[in-house]
Each structure stands twice: as C-alpha cells, then as structure tokens.
Amino acid sequence: MSIRHSLLALLQDAPRYGYQLRSEFEERTGATWPLNIGQVYTTLDRLERDGLVQNDGDDGEGHVIYSITAAGAAEVEGWFAQPVHQSHPPRNELAIKLALAVTLPGVDVSAVIAAQRSASMTSLQDYTRSRRASPAAEAGVRPAPGDTAWLLVLDSLIFATEAEIRWLDHCESRMVALAKLPAPAVPPGAAAGAPAAARKGVRA
Template sequence: MSVKHGLLTILTEHALAGYDLRSEFEQRTGGTWPLNISQIYSTLQRLERDGLVESTADDSDATLWNITDAGRAEAENWWYTATARSTPSREEASIKVTLAITSPYVDTAQVIRTQRTESLRALRDYTKLKSKLGPINSLSREDLAWAMLLDSYIFTLEAELRWLDHVESRIAMGFANLAPATPSATGPTQTGGLVANGTKKDNQ
C-alpha cells in the first residue's frame, strides 16, 4: 500500500485538512504506520499536481483537500485491483536466517532460537491486544478493522514460527556441517594450500 492511495481513499469520504488527514490515516491503520506532517503535505502536493486532489480554503482560511473525479477513479481502481505478489517481501528475519546459513562463522541454530523467542513474544502481545477488544459482533468499524489488522500480524508470526521450525529441523536432519567455524584473527581459516572459502592461497 502506498501513502498516496491511503490518503485518496480517506478523501473519497470527505474533504480534510492535512493534520486531520494524518490523524485519520493513523487511526484507521491502528497507529502502525505513523506519518509526519511533511510527508502528508508532500504527498498531497503530488496528488494535486497529478489532478487527483485540489485544495481550497475554508472560512478560517485553513487549507482543505478535496478529491477530484480522477482521484475517485484512481482510488476505486486501487480498491478493486489485486495487490501484486510478483516480488517476495524482504522480511528481515527470513533474510537474516538465510544469510546465517551461508556464513561459516555464524551459529545458525542460535540465530533461529533468538528469533523464535522474539517472535513468540510479539505473538503473545498481539494476541493479548486482540483479546481486549471483546466479541467481534460487538465491535465498531474502527475496532473491527484493528482486530483484522491484529489477525494479519498474528497469522504472519505463526507462519514465521512454522518456517523457523522447518529450517531448524532441516539443519538437524542433514546439515550438521553448518556448525560455526572459528575464524582466525587475520581472516579466513587456512588449511594447507586452501583458505576456508575454497580459494587457493599464493605460495610464498
């Protein structure tokens, strides 16, 4: 999701000043995507340049932002166009683990254990937050949206924990050689005419 489309979808409902638009954006996303006011205004200025919004002054000379017909069409197109999944998301935890597997000096099992502890903590926190909301059928629109966002975080963490278990079991089953080596003080460990990374060292 881009900030551009987030602001456009809110403006389809009513005109707002920049500060009010930021507050509503953060409220609707559960405070998970905080924006500074300069980012709001720079985005609005680009939207105005592209003919998707227009600015007017109210009775107190405050600037209000109104969506144009072209802006409504852009917002509707965004709502009903699937989000592309052609490029996998760059999730830091998964990148860290996969890099650890390729590094001869990193204890991959320890990396996994540390990440699992943190992911379990986050999972407990999100589950506790959701439990405080009460029954789904009694929630307001805003609370229901927050509950669904929490579900997204919970499901993502559960999938991450399953993946960590999978990687750990694969290592235990067939990749015992992933135990960390001990690097020398001056660089890769040397063995005979080869250094640890397989590159032949020069004869002196």
C-alpha cells in the first residue's frame, strides 16, 4: 500500500496536518488499513525532503500544516494514471502456511484448510452485512463520495475473500485427489524419507 501517494492525494485536496491526514485516510477507506501516526509524520518528512510537500508552519493551535507542491501534484497525477503492477506479489501468509503444511510430516492439512475456510466465511458474512448497511447500497440514491469510497473497499474485500474460499475449495479437492494416488517410489539404495541432497553428503 502506497502511504506516500495516499497522503499526497489527500494534500492535493487541501492542506492538512498529520492527524487530519490519518483521519481522512481511515475515513475514506473505512478504517480497513489503519495508519500509525508515527508512520504519517515519517512519510511527511520524506515527502518534504523530496520537495513534494512543504511545511506551511503552525496553524496557531499547535498543528504543523503541510501543503502539496507542484512536483507533488505531478507525482499524484502520475500515480493515478499508472496501473498498479504486481510484478512482485506480496507475501500471502495463507499460501505460505499451506505450502509448508503439505511438505512437513504430521500436519493435518485438511484441518488447516477447514479452519481457514470457517474464518474466511465469517469475514465474508461480516463484509456482506456491512455492504448491505452502507448508505451507498441504496438503489436510486446518489451516495456521498465517502460512502462510495467505502463501498468500493468493501467490494474489494468481498471479492478477495470469495476468491480465497474458492482457492481453499480447490486445495481441498487437490488433497483428496492426491490421497488416492500411490506414494512415490523410493529409489533403490536410498534411505526412506532422506532428501537426495542430504544423501550425497553422507559417507558410507
């Protein structure tokens, strides 16, 4: 998630201080990705260093106001114009967990899948209820921009969770199919269960 560009986009809307930026970000995204205020100010320092924002001084109430520069506005324009590239997929803890589960002895992969499916179904139900309760879900009524933003975030969470559940179903089907296949044959002279690389380093 680009906190850098998100803060720049909010500053393009209007000058703000750190706590305002955090509140605006969380309000517009439904607090789905909470921001640490320290992270906000660290990012502002870097943006100021890079000439993308400027410090406009104290507002008289102890708040340091930041505004976007021309270079910052150009940066935001480029961010909105460019697609988000997934050339380096983010780490998926669930995929990593299942990948390790199927390669380690003694792990009940089916139980891991079942537990995750139950949790994912609960999340999906929560997201769906929130979507139905959103003012933006009312037909024939133009929602406020903030309501539309939250609805888009909810839709993203719903689609992602639905895809996760389908993937879990696929994993379960694959495990069932694999269980019906004969175990791989052990090469003659190889110690059962010993990795080939390890066997090469063993002296007779």
